[in-house]
Amino acid sequence: MIAFTDKRVLTVADALPGKKYVISHIDGGYGLRSHLSSMGLVPNENLSVLNQSGGGPVTILIKGVRIAVGRGMARKIIIRKV
Amino acid sequence: MEKEITIALAGNPNSGKTTVFNNLTGARQHVGNYPGVTVEKKTGERKYKGYKINIVDLPGTYSLTAYSLDEVIARNFIINEKPDVVVDIIDSSNLERNLYLATQLMELEVPLVFAFNMIDITKGSGKRIDINLLSELMGTPIVETIGHKGKGMNELMDAVVEVAEKKMKKKKVVVRYGEEIENEIAKIEKIISENKAIAKKFSIRWLAVKLLEQDKDVMNTVEELIDSNSKYSEIEKIVSKSIAHIKSILRDSPETVIADARYGFINGALQESYEELQAGKITVSDKIDRVMTNRILGLPIFAVLMWLMFQFVFKVGAYPMDWIDMGFGKLGDLVSNALPEGLLQSFIVDGLIGGVGGVLIFTPNIILLFICIAVLEDSGYMARAAFVMDRLMHKIGLHGKSFIPMLIGFGCTVPAYMAARTIENRRDRLVTMHVNTFMSCGARLPVYILLAAAFFPKYAGNVIFSIYVIGIIVAVLMAKLLRSTRFKGEPSPFVMELPPYRIPTFKGIVIHMWERTWLYLKKAGTIILGISILMWILFTFPMIGDNYSQDYGAEIESMQESFESSEISQEELDKNITVIEGKMAKEEIDYTVASRVGHFIEPVFKPLGFDWRMAVASISGIAAKEVVVSTMGTLYSITEADEESQSLRDTLADEYSPLVGFSFMLFVLLMLPCMAAMAIFRREAGTKEMWFQIGYTLLLAWIVSFAVYQIGRLFI
Numbered sequence: 129m130i131a132f133t134d135k136r137v138l139t140v141a142d143a144l145p146g147k148k149y150v151i152s153h154i155d156g157g158y159g160l161r162s163h164l165s166s167m168g169l170v171p172n173e174n175l176s177v178l179n180q181s182g183g184g185p186v187t188i189l190i191k192g193v194r195i196a197v198g199r200g201m202a203r204k205i206i207i208r209k210v
Numbered sequence: 211m212e213k214e215i216t217i218a219l220a221g222n223p224n225s226g227k228t229t230v231f232n233n234l235t236g237a238r239q240h241v242g243n244y245p246g247v248t249v250e251k252k253t254g255e256r257k258y259k260g261y262k263i264n265i266v267d268l269p270g271t272y273s274l275t276a277y278s279l280d281e282v283i284a285r286n287f288i289i290n291e292k293p294d295v296v297v298d299i300i301d302s303s304n305l306e307r308n309l310y311l312a313t314q315l316m317e318l319e320v321p322l323v324f325a326f327n328m329i330d331i332t333k334g335s336g337k338r339i340d341i342n343l344l345s346e347l348m349g350t351p352i353v354e355t356i357g358h359k360g361k362g363m364n365e366l367m368d369a370v371v372e373v374a375e376k377k378m379k380k381k382k383v384v385v386r387y388g389e390e391i392e393n394e395i396a397k398i399e400k401i402i403s404e405n406k407a408i409a410k411k412f413s414i415r416w417l418a419v420k421l422l423e424q425d426k427d428v429m430n431t432v433e434e435l436i437d438s439n440s441k442y443s444e445i446e447k448i449v450s451k452s453i454a455h456i457k458s459i460l461r462d463s464p465e466t467v468i469a470d471a472r473y474g475f476i477n478g479a480l481q482e483s484y485e486e487l488q489a490g491k492i493t494v495s496d497k498i499d500r501v502m503t504n505r506i507l508g509l510p511i512f513a514v515l516m517w518l519m520f521q522f523v524f525k526v527g528a529y530p531m532d533w534i535d536m537g538f539g540k541l542g543d544l545v546s547n548a549l550p551e552g553l554l555q556s557f558i559v560d561g562l563i564g565g566v567g568g569v570l571i572f573t574p575n576i577i578l579l580f581i582c583i584a585v586l587e588d589s590g591y592m593a594r595a596a597f598v599m600d601r602l603m604h605k606i607g608l609h610g611k612s613f614i615p616m617l618i619g620f621g622c623t624v625p626a627y628m629a630a631r632t633i634e635n636r637r638d639r640l641v642t643m644h645v646n647t648f649m650s651c652g653a654r655l656p657v658y659i660l661l662a663a664a665f666f667p668k669y670a671g672n673v674i675f676s677i678y679v680i681g682i683i684v685a686v687l688m689a690k691l692l693r694s695t696r697f698k699g700e701p702s703p704f705v706m707e708l709p710p711y712r713i714p715t716f717k718g719i720v721i722h723m724w725e726r727t728w729l730y731l732k733k734a735g736t737i738i739l740g741i742s743i744l745m746w747i748l749f750t751f752p753m754i755g756d757n758y759s760q761d762y763g764a765e766i767e768s769m770q771e772s773f774e775s776s777e778i779s780q781e782e783l784d785k786n787i788t789v790i791e792g793k794m795a796k797e798e799i800d801y802t803v804a805s806r807v808g809h810f811i812e813p814v815f816k817p818l819g820f821d822w823r824m825a826v827a828s829i830s831g832i833a834a835k836e837v838v839v840s841t842m843g844t845l846y847s848i849t850e851a852d853e854e855s856q857s858l859r860d861t862l863a864d865e866y867s868p869l870v871g872f873s874f875m876l877f878v879l880l881m882l883p884c885m886a887a888m889a890i891f892r893r894e895a896g897t898k899e900m901w902f903q904i905g906y907t908l909l910l911a912w913i914v915s916f917a918v919y920q921i922g923r924l925f926i
Contacts, residue, residue, distance in 0.1 A: 158424050158465060159277055165469035166273030167705065168307040171462070172470070178496065181505045184601030185610060185704060191306045194495070196597040198610060198704025 138209070140186055141202035143177040149207040150174055156204050168193055169205065212257075215374045216264045216291075220284060220315060221299030222308050223270035224590075224709035226327040229357035230299050231267045232721050234366075239725075258367045266293065272307075274314045276427035279631055285427075288320055289412065294374040295321045297366065302326040302339070302354075303710075305484065309476045310469075312348070313385050319413040321376075322350045323369045325362070329354040337485060344483040349383030358715045384415070387471040390459050394422060394452035401445055407435050421449045422456070423465040495710040499594065508598040515591075520678070523578040524671060530574040538567035553750070561746030564843040566739050570731075575659075576621075576652045577727050583621050584722035588714035592617070593706055600704055606686045607693030609633055610704040612642040616685070619649030620678075621726060623883040626651075627890045637697045640895055641689055644903055647883045648685040650678050653835035657878045660839055664859040665871035673872075681879050684914070696902075737886070741833050742840045748804035749844055754797060762794050804845075818877065818915040819870040819923075828877055834884045869926055873919040880911035 143149055151173050154161050164170075168191035178194065179187040185196045197205065221227040232239075235254025252267040268287055269280035276282050288296055298315055300308040315322055324345075326332075332339060345352040351369045355362030386392060398418040403409050408417065420428040429446075436442045456464045501507060542563045549555040586592045592614060600610030611633050619626035626646050633639040650658075658677055662670040693699075766787060773783040799805050808822030815825040823845050831838040846861045862871070882888060882904050892900040 154466075158463070159275075161463070162273070162275045162423065162465050162469065163277040164705065165466070166271075166275065166277075166310055167707065168310070168473075170469050170473055171466060173473075179499070179503060181503065181508070181597075181601065184505065184604075185597055187499070187503065187597070187708060192304050193307050194499075194708040194710075196593070196600070196610070196704070196706045196708050198600055198604070201705055 137206050139203045140175075140177065140188060140197060140205040140207060141199060143180070143186070143188075143207060145177045145180050148174060148176045148210045150210055152206045152208050154204060155206055160204070164205075167195060169195075174210070175207065212260050212262050214262045214264060215295065215370065216266065216293045217295045217297055217370055217374075218266045218268050218288060218291075218293040219297050219299055220268050220288070220311065221270060221327075222272055222301060222311060224707060225270070225299045225301040225308060226357035227267065227270055227299040229715065229718055230325060230327060230355060230363075230366075231265065232718060233357060233360045233363050234263075234265055239721075256367070258364075259371065261371060263367065263370065266291075271311065273311055274318070275423070276425050282427055288315075288318060293320070295323055295370045297323045297325055297370065299325045299327050299355075299357075302329050303331045303335070305480060306473070306476055309348075309479075310472055312350075313472045313475060316348065316350065316383065317385060317413065317416045317419060319416065321373045323366070323373055324348070324350050324352045325355045325366055326352055327355045327357050329362075330356045330359070339485075340483040344479060345380075347383070347479040347483065349380045351380065358712075358718070385472055385475045387419075387468055390456055391422070391464065391467060391471070394456060394464075395419060397452060398422065398445070398449060401448055402432070405436055405441070407437075408432065411435070419468060421445075422452060423468060424453070493710065495590075495708075498711055499708070502591070502594050503597050508594075509602070512595055512598050519579075519582045520675060521671075523575055523582065524674070527575040527578050531571055534567075534571045534573070538563055538571065541567075556750065557746060560844050561743055562739070564742075564840065566735075566742055566840065567843075571656070573727070573731065575655055577723060579621055579652055580723040580726045581719060583618065584719040585714050586617070587722070588712065588718050590709045590711045593708050596706060597708065604704075606689045608642060608645075608689050609635075609638045611706065612638065615642055615646055616649050619646045619651060621652050622729070623647055623649075623651045623887040624729075624890050625726070627887065627894055631894070637699060640899060641692050641697050643891065643895060644692055644899075644906075645685040645689045647887070647903070647907055648681040648688065648880065650681045650879055651835065651883060653884065654878055656836050656839045657831075658875055660842070660859065661862065661871045661875050664862040665866070665868040673875075677875055677879055680876065684880060684910070688910070737834055738837055738840060741830065741837050742844065745804070745830060745837075745841050745844050748807075749799065749802050751802060754801040757801065758794065758797055760793075762790050765790055814912075817920070818912065819867075819873050819919040820877075821866075824866075824870075824874055828874070828881070831878055832882065832885060834886065835878060838878055867926070869919060869922045873915045873922070876918055877911045877915040880907060880914055882907045 138149075140149075151169060151171050153171050154164055154169065156164075169175075173190060175188050175190040177186060177188055181187075183199065185198050186202045187194055187196050189195075219227055219231055231252065231254065234256050236256075239252060239254040254265050254267075256263045256265060266287065268284040271278070271281045271284050274281055274285045274288075276285075287293075296315055296318075298312050300312060302308075312322075312324060326339075326341065341352050341354065351373060353362055353366045353369050355366055387395070395415065395418045398421055399414050402417055402421075403414050408414075417428065417432070421432070432445065433442050436445070453464055456462075456467065460467050502511060504511075542559050545558050545563065546555060549558065586595070595617070596610045596613045599613040603610055603612055612630070615626045615629040615633075618629050623646060626649065627643055630639050630642045630646065633642055655674075658674045659670070662673040662677075666673045769778070769783055769786050769790075772778050773780070778786075800809075804826055805822065808826040811825050811829070812820075812822040815822075815828070820828065823842075827838050827841045827845065830841040842862070843858055846858055866874075888900055888904065891903055
């Protein structure tokens, strides 16, 4: 792993509305990961952000489904630009 | 004899599962609980071509892991009860995600039928879908349905019967996870298949996959079923070796790789059978959401909707309430005239009609409130409300999802406690439950309507609204307090699907409304009737007989003599007799059990401005909050000194100051909801938490009422 990526990770919390991203990985334990998987949030999946409510939850579009993700959760979804 | 088939409906939340269930069963539904837990279990039946088909509605889930209680319940029902057919209701406008659950059901190797629901939306948007091909690729019969129009139900039943009778042969399709994982699965399969008890109960492959996914619940089950400990630790060793092996080769944990492979399988199947238009198109839902979940407009819109809801519930509800009120009044008069004065008349008029009528009168409000909640749920706005509230909820230490139990709490606290189950983290759930009681439930509404109308006739609506607002404020403060004391820590993360907006169906709303209203009516017919009778007994016995402190009979006689000898006028006579009868009535009631108990506890309530009767009424509210009204009805109609039958409202307004009325409403708002709710609380959260809930709400109710009354007195 390259050291600087740890500091400059991009998460859903920082994502810009209207832009497209790809999930790198989920920073969480077994329970969280499998739950997010079942809702369609798996690594290498495309996602776009519909709404950044500023401090509140983020709405993302993934596999054609709109999902609201709380701030804390959004910071655990590591993404990269397409 | 007709044959019975049991089917279980599985499916994602928002897939239209409930609508299909309603269509299949119509009014023949039964709501119960899964054994040991308070998760609602809805069952129903349908007669179809000589079969009796029992239908079980499983909780809506995204998968069959052990992430939430709902998932465990759905999974255990399928494994343990072995329904003849599992029907997976799939939102066909969102196939990829919905089929994820389907792949897990396939893995369980249960007889399956897929219902591709809302197929009209998919086809209407111009997407082409080859159902036959997809059915082959997934090895499962697929039926097209349109839940809200009731279409495809017979076809679905045909498929169910065929699968149950094993007439429909499909080739078995297995989701493959790639060579690395398959090798490990084979190793685990080999060791667990040596154990007959396990091999008989489970699909071995499914079990192996679950063990690789480190599913805690499955691991425990395997440990229980295995006879020797050494055997289990052997399995455990092999599994952890496999996991380590996969991690080292694939550089990812098995559950991620497995999830990926499932989506891979789904994509593969869809690629050949499904043509999708450009993804990410802006839908009508998105357009509505831009307004509804807008960072500036979201909250005000939510507040306005809530305000409109309350206006609707109270303004519209007022008319049928008047009719019911009149009806019970007439009934009371009728019985009074038909029966001679005495115990039986008092029992029927004061005990039965006064008690139960006082509660039934609020049915219109309850129905309207439940209609509103059903509309909010079915339209998809409820999820948006949770979204809009998440930031706010987070600030007070709650969870966006806490909002839904809170809203349901305005209807009834019992389902509200149950709804808190969707909050996965225990601490979050407990805080939500502990403050949920301050969301004023429908049963408390009768108390406010009575008291607000009595003491604040011109501002009744506003006063009631203020009580609700105070409840919310108290909930916020208590949540903050609990978060910083007993339940320290950050709320857990929030993820929630925002389903597309839908126009709610009339049938769906009626069924939802009726389910909940029926519970209310049943309560009025059983618990409340019972308590009304009990209260009447407590307020009637022991009877005073001849034990009056003075000889009132003689007094009345001497009055009449004075009248006959023209010493006093007719008017004076009537007045004096009324006074004497008032004294008698007071002594009669003071002689009863209720009064003795009431006087005993009165000192505790005196500082809140309550007299013994209010004390008794508030305590009776522990049984059920509506009982406060029926108790007051019984209590004041018996104790009413004068013969003119004044309405309860007027009596109250005569006897107490508005400040006392307000203090009383606050007490009723804040103390624990009712016995039924506490029973549920105990099952959901444990005995200790239940006692905590009872203790702190009673204390809080006392403190707030005390403060309001004592401070209020300084100004009034």
